Amino acid sequence: MNPTITAxxxxxxxxxxxxxxxxxxxxxxxxxxxxxxxxxxFAAMKQPAHLALHPFGQIPTYEEGDLVLFESGAILLHxxxxxxxxxxxxxxARARAMAWLFAALNTMxxxxxxxxxxxxxxxxxxxxxxRHPMLEERVRTxxxxxxxxxxxxxxxxxxxxxxxxxxVTVLRRLDGHGVVEDYPxxxxxxxxxxxxxxxxxxxxxxxxxxxxxxxxPATPPSPATG
Amino acid sequence: MNPTITAxxxxxxxxxxxxxxxxxxxxxxxxxxxxxxxxxxFAAMKQPAHLALHPFGQIPTYEEGDLVLFESGAILLHxxxxxxxxxxxxxxARARAMAWLFAALNTMxxxxxxxxxxxxxxxxxxxxxxRHPMLEERVRTxxxxxxxxxxxxxxxxxxxxxxxxxxVTVLRRLDGHGVVEDYPxxxxxxxxxxxxxxxxxxxxxxxxxxxxxxxxPATPPSPATG
Numbered sequence: 001m002n003p004t005i006t007a008x009x010x011x012x013x014x015x016x017x018x019x020x021x022x023x024x025x026x027x028x029x030x031x032x033x034x035x036x037x038x039x040x041x042f043a044a045m046k047q048p049a050h051l052a053l054h055p056f057g058q059i060p061t062y063e064e065g066d067l068v069l070f071e072s073g074a075i076l077l078h079x080x081x082x083x084x085x086x087x088x089x090x091x092x093a094r095a096r097a098m099a100w101l102f103a104a105l106n107t108m109x110x111x112x113x114x115x116x117x118x119x120x121x122x123x124x125x126x127x128x129x130x131r132h133p134m135l136e137e138r139v140r141t142x143x144x145x146x147x148x149x150x151x152x153x154x155x156x157x158x159x160x161x162x163x164x165x166x167x168v169t170v171l172r173r174l175d176g177h178g179v180v181e182d183y184p185x186x187x188x189x190x191x192x193x194x195x196x197x198x199x200x201x202x203x204x205x206x207x208x209x210x211x212x213x214x215x216x217p218a219t220p221p222s223p224a225t226g
Numbered sequence: 227m228n229p230t231i232t233a234x235x236x237x238x239x240x241x242x243x244x245x246x247x248x249x250x251x252x253x254x255x256x257x258x259x260x261x262x263x264x265x266x267x268f269a270a271m272k273q274p275a276h277l278a279l280h281p282f283g284q285i286p287t288y289e290e291g292d293l294v295l296f297e298s299g300a301i302l303l304h305x306x307x308x309x310x311x312x313x314x315x316x317x318x319a320r321a322r323a324m325a326w327l328f329a330a331l332n333t334m335x336x337x338x339x340x341x342x343x344x345x346x347x348x349x350x351x352x353x354x355x356x357r358h359p360m361l362e363e364r365v366r367t368x369x370x371x372x373x374x375x376x377x378x379x380x381x382x383x384x385x386x387x388x389x390x391x392x393x394v395t396v397l398r399r400l401d402g403h404g405v406v407e408d409y410p411x412x413x414x415x416x417x418x419x420x421x422x423x424x425x426x427x428x429x430x431x432x433x434x435x436x437x438x439x440x441x442x443p444a445t446p447p448s449p450a451t452g
Contacts, residue, residue: 070325077324
């Protein structure tokens with residue numbers, strides 16, 4: 001039986017693959033496991049039925065038989081431990097791959113999220129002009145360190161692993177901000193991730209959800225343009 | 227042979243157990259594994275020798291034979307997988323414990339860190355009075371959700387696990403801010419963690435490092451008070 005994941009009924013990223021279900025879709029594609037997707041509205045995410053799956057009212061969740069998981073990092077790790085393809089052979093190499101998973105989520109993602117939220121929600125605040133460059137500098141410090149590490153390797157530690165999968169999705173949150181482009185090693189790294197057939201299939205699947213929602217009754221095509 | 231971890235030569239928390247080596251010290255105490263501790267200065271953390279262990283120039287690191295790890299979450303997971311005591315029996319329960327580890331690091335810690343950094347580094351900025359309450363509200367939203375989950379259980383999912391260990395250390399970052407105190411379930415939860423003998427031993431060990439540094443040549447006792 002397929003696992004079931006949850007995803008946004010209408011993703012705020014407009015189908016650019018930045019929502020966190022993309023990580024799980026991509027991982028499942030890498031290991032050749034199909035899944036069922038249950039779409040949830042923002043209102044439903046805050047209701048008891050969803051909160052019983054995810055105490056913080058977010059997506060994605062993951063249901064597989066009796067098991068219910070939340071947190072994209074934990075779901076990714078679970079998939080990697082149950083299937084071949086996302087963790088290397090050898091206990092030490094596996095531990096190092098997991099270190100990169102945590103680095104993506106706990107060292108790289110927080111300053112990147114802050115930077116993105118500042119642009120989205122604080123652009124009209126009186127402090128934006130002064131504060132935003134500080135946030136960009138924090139992001140650039142981390143990007144520079146990561147870029148130094150990737151200067152002569154394709155992936156973070158040996159072959160592609162769950163650490164790379166997570167790191168690429170975290171770096172993609174900077175898509176459209178013109179920052180990653182200043183770090184050629186990182187831009188190439190993200191492109192390598194995006195070029196993987198499993199990534200492509202996952203990306204198309206989440207885009208199809210957004211396109212169906214956008215074509216649905218909430219925003220009917222106007223007679224003038226449709 | 228003992229593993230070796232790194233810790234601040236002089237912790238900016240002044241020995242309150244908020245630095246991230248505390249997580250590893252506590253975990254090792256829980257499983258009965260001693261360790262060697264190598265202290266590093268802020269200057270040394272940015273030098274090539276330390277960057278070879280930790281690409282982002284932080285502490286803690288973990289060395290065990292040929293294995294070098296960074297990221298407190300990854301080190302904690304590694305310890306829990308090698309020793310009994312921090313992960314439950316049963317694959318599903320283990321996966322759920324790991325979900326709480328990620329929740330502590332990726333859902334709870336980022337807004338808590340932002341809140342703390344705002345108080346530390348932005349108090350004199352013109353935007354502090356307007357912006358800080360927003361950050362506190364973000365933290366309180368997460369605390370309220372976590373508190374609801376802990377309203378009738380001692381630990382996050384069954385017995386004490388690595389998820390609780392990490393969550394308690396993350397909540398302790400709010401120590402002295404007068405926020406957790408508004409959530410009696412959370413305050414009791416943190417107190418339960420702090421009451422564990424392994425926590426106490428780890429806390430004393432890191433405090434001893436700070437006290438030795440504070441008594442050292444960098445700040446000699448003045449003749450008047452010494």
